[in-house]
Amino acid sequence: MGGIGKSRTLKLLNNRLVESHMFDIVIWVTISGEGSRRKVQNDIAERLNCTAINMSDDRLKAKISRHLSGKKFLLILDDIWERIDLTEVGIPILNPDNGCKVLLTTRDLGVCQQMETDVEIQMEKLSTEEAWSLFNEKAGDVAMSPCIKPIARDIVKKCSGLPLAIIVIGSSLRRKSTVAVWRNTLRELQLPCTSQIKGMEKEVFSCLRISYDRLQNNCEKSLFLYCSLYPEDCQILITELVEYCWLEGYIQGVDSIEKARDVGHHMVMNLVDASLLERGDNEGVKMHDIIRDFALKEVSGFLVKTGKHVKYPPEEKEWLESQKISLMGCSLGCLLERPNCESLSTLLLQYNSQLTMIPDSFFQCMHSLCILDLSGTKIKSLPSSLCNLVNLRGLYLKDCRKLKELPSQVGALKQLEVLDFGGNTAIRYLPREIGELTRLKRLIVELEYRKCFQYDEDEDDGDTKEWNMKLRVPIGIIPKLPYLEELSLYVKEHFRSLCVDKEQWDDESMEVVVEELCRLEHLTYLDAYFPKVESLEHFLRHSKSVKNLADRRFRFRVGAQIIYDKEEDVILNQEWERWERCLVYNGGIGMSHTAIMETLAHSSYFHLRDHRTTRKLSELGLANMNELKHCLVERCNKMETLFDGDELQEACALLPILETLKFKYLPELRSLCDGPLLPGSLSKLTMLELYGCKNLKKVFQLGIIRQLCSLEVLSIIGCTKMEEIIEIEEEEEISMSVASHTHNVISYDNDRLILPNIKLIHLLNLPELVSICRGFSNFEWPSLETIGIDYCPKLESLSFLSDGTNIVAHALKKIRGSSSWWEEELEWEDNDIKQRLQPFFKSW
Numbered sequence: 001m002g003g004i005g006k007s008r009t010l011k012l013l014n015n016r017l018v019e020s021h022m023f024d025i026v027i028w029v030t031i032s033g034e035g036s037r038r039k040v041q042n043d044i045a046e047r048l049n050c051t052a053i054n055m056s057d058d059r060l061k062a063k064i065s066r067h068l069s070g071k072k073f074l075l076i077l078d079d080i081w082e083r084i085d086l087t088e089v090g091i092p093i094l095n096p097d098n099g100c101k102v103l104l105t106t107r108d109l110g111v112c113q114q115m116e117t118d119v120e121i122q123m124e125k126l127s128t129e130e131a132w133s134l135f136n137e138k139a140g141d142v143a144m145s146p147c148i149k150p151i152a153r154d155i156v157k158k159c160s161g162l163p164l165a166i167i168v169i170g171s172s173l174r175r176k177s178t179v180a181v182w183r184n185t186l187r188e189l190q191l192p193c194t195s196q197i198k199g200m201e202k203e204v205f206s207c208l209r210i211s212y213d214r215l216q217n218n219c220e221k222s223l224f225l226y227c228s229l230y231p232e233d234c235q236i237l238i239t240e241l242v243e244y245c246w247l248e249g250y251i252q253g254v255d256s257i258e259k260a261r262d263v264g265h266h267m268v269m270n271l272v273d274a275s276l277l278e279r280g281d282n283e284g285v286k287m288h289d290i291i292r293d294f295a296l297k298e299v300s301g302f303l304v305k306t307g308k309h310v311k312y313p314p315e316e317k318e319w320l321e322s323q324k325i326s327l328m329g330c331s332l333g334c335l336l337e338r339p340n341c342e343s344l345s346t347l348l349l350q351y352n353s354q355l356t357m358i359p360d361s362f363f364q365c366m367h368s369l370c371i372l373d374l375s376g377t378k379i380k381s382l383p384s385s386l387c388n389l390v391n392l393r394g395l396y397l398k399d400c401r402k403l404k405e406l407p408s409q410v411g412a413l414k415q416l417e418v419l420d421f422g423g424n425t426a427i428r429y430l431p432r433e434i435g436e437l438t439r440l441k442r443l444i445v446e447l448e449y450r451k452c453f454q455y456d457e458d459e460d461d462g463d464t465k466e467w468n469m470k471l472r473v474p475i476g477i478i479p480k481l482p483y484l485e486e487l488s489l490y491v492k493e494h495f496r497s498l499c500v501d502k503e504q505w506d507d508e509s510m511e512v513v514v515e516e517l518c519r520l521e522h523l524t525y526l527d528a529y530f531p532k533v534e535s536l537e538h539f540l541r542h543s544k545s546v547k548n549l550a551d552r553r554f555r556f557r558v559g560a561q562i563i564y565d566k567e568e569d570v571i572l573n574q575e576w577e578r579w580e581r582c583l584v585y586n587g588g589i590g591m592s593h594t595a596i597m598e599t600l601a602h603s604s605y606f607h608l609r610d611h612r613t614t615r616k617l618s619e620l621g622l623a624n625m626n627e628l629k630h631c632l633v634e635r636c637n638k639m640e641t642l643f644d645g646d647e648l649q650e651a652c653a654l655l656p657i658l659e660t661l662k663f664k665y666l667p668e669l670r671s672l673c674d675g676p677l678l679p680g681s682l683s684k685l686t687m688l689e690l691y692g693c694k695n696l697k698k699v700f701q702l703g704i705i706r707q708l709c710s711l712e713v714l715s716i717i718g719c720t721k722m723e724e725i726i727e728i729e730e731e732e733e734i735s736m737s738v739a740s741h742t743h744n745v746i747s748y749d750n751d752r753l754i755l756p757n758i759k760l761i762h763l764l765n766l767p768e769l770v771s772i773c774r775g776f777s778n779f780e781w782p783s784l785e786t787i788g789i790d791y792c793p794k795l796e797s798l799s800f801l802s803d804g805t806n807i808v809a810h811a812l813k814k815i816r817g818s819s820s821w822w823e824e825e826l827e828w829e830d831n832d833i834k835q836r837l838q839p840f841f842k843s844w
Helices: 006-020 037-047 057-068 109-114 128-139 149-159 163-172 179-189 200-213 218-229 238-248 257-273 289-298 316-321 384-388 408-412 432-436 507-517 533-542 566-577 594-600 730-741 819-825 831-840
Strands: 025-030 073-078 101-104 284-286 302-304 324-326 346-348 371-373 394-396 418-421 442-455 464-468 486-495 525-530 553-559 581-586 605-609 630-634 660-664 687-691 698-701 713-717 724-727 760-764 786-790 814-817 841-843
Touching (some): 006 025, 006 073, 109 257, 128 163, 149 289, 163 179, 218 238, 218 257, 218 289, 238 284, 238 394, 257 284, 302 316, 408 432, 507 525, 507 533, 533 594, 553 594, 581 594, 819 841, 831 841
Parallel strands (some): 073 101, 302 324, 324 346, 486 525, 525 553, 581 605, 660 687, 687 713, 760 786, 786 814
């Protein structure tokens, strides 16, 4: 990032290396700008004290090469923006033998790739302590005065660790003791008028502008500026940002959403490489506060007021002058009746949790509006003036929990290409007018089916009556939307009483919907419910768009609908949303269904529930699970094991890329695997969760443990017959006993039996658990950080954490359990071990 301190760091390094004589010569060249070959040659010649006057480029190249040959040199290239051919400059070839090195600084990771660097070091922002120290150095002792220090802290926080900003702002406040001046500086930093602070425009913004001006095209510049519509420190979801920019027309020359998403993602990564955006969590990016201030200064027509402190809508004049308005995450309780904003193209109102109503005439003067996002508001209806949005391309109503229906006026939005009302909406049916939106490319529908008990006020006997909210997907809508590329018809079922009988929702209408889905020719993503396996089979065989699942994204739920309670639904939704190729199979009989196996073979997420006959997961075919990354098996009453040894003899590695494995309520489960696993099996598994498997007595055999080199989380809950976690067979015990006498313990690393990456062990409600591994304590836990143990009354020892003398869990931070268990029930062979573990213990 510009202003992060690259050049300053290199200058310090240059000075130290010159004094240390580590190199025969250290050469500093400041490139900046185009960095012509001749300029670089001239600077190097000057450092070598050789003349370059009246000499051709090639002669100078030869002269530089002669001077540097046989010398151990360091060439520092500061502020490089494009590839420089060092051989054409005259730099001898670098190799490990001569110890010569080239060190360069750049804001663009792409330049590193072009220069074929061996090591790239990301310059990090200053830590909180470092930033405060630098600010105090520049501002002076006045920053420590009691009345100014809290303000100074907020100013430093606003600089977000950018050294150049800290230096400029700190210097502008040096020895100024007036509190009002400090308060005003903080206020200016919190507004898009940061450039008014002395030195910000000349030194900070001019530095950042170089990176902005050098972006490849106007589309990347527009996408960068669009990021400033998001609140400070906001995690910007790349898919959302790219979709906005595609609808705005910043991504051109593509004929599908999928291609637009690829182009847009590439543009975002270019901005990350150019240090104008920062990588965030998962699929997100962030914009540094100072860079956001710079972006807001560069744009015109942006009105950005975000945050809970914003309680009132912009004034009429502000609406009139704006092209894009962002009021994300505010506390707006009302909006203007009829704002005049003919030029407005983007209106972002999402997550105004106090907004319950939109005035009926609100949209009357918004004919140019292209994007409208009302997600996360509490509006109960949309106004009739919605029909005025004749140029609207994207309408977002995600998580509008009070919105019960879409008005018929939605049919007037003829340019609409994206309609998204996913999340927790109360909408129960699609209006027929949806069929008039013939340009739709992305339709995300989440209908909610609630089964409730309602008190009958007409009866005096206190009884309740069951009632259902019927769902409706009007027949004939889908074929009228020929350009659909992404479609989600997700129906969530909830119940408000644990004694409700499970009933399927309108499967007959869904059969017709499946038939209509087959007619769509451009689908690249489908989220749908198939009442029967035969419905999925029909779709896979007759769909005009899905010829091969390998190049499609999908989320298929097959079989009887699953009714979840709210808490379980939230957890499963979080797991579900991580993956783009998902299969949920519920209530099945038999495993010889071609459609299930074919879909499973291309799935990264698999949820098998309530299967009535399967004894082992492998009945679905081992070869069909090679792409699985997440697997959840629950309520399969006949399930005894995952795989048995006989079928593994001729198979390849088992579940080679699986990351999470969860078993819930499998009453007959007796083992994870009968027999050894082939090398590479479960080698990527990071989480194993066992819940309510009441007949499971052991979790691992030694042969399985050796495969779990990536396991980080082990959670075992409610397995009431569990006796020990790791089982060592009698032959293995003898072998290990013999080996221990010869100081060669047979184990995963030929030294100790370990799970090298395990970080968390959670053991809850295991009344029969006696030990982690009975009769063996030669463990090592190099990564273990947290242990949680509750209601395991027979687990009377934590000997697995020590070798009798030393603690073998060197990364341990926390042991959770009840105080009575820790103080009264645990037995300690050596009280010194207890005292050393005591600081880690915390009661529930």
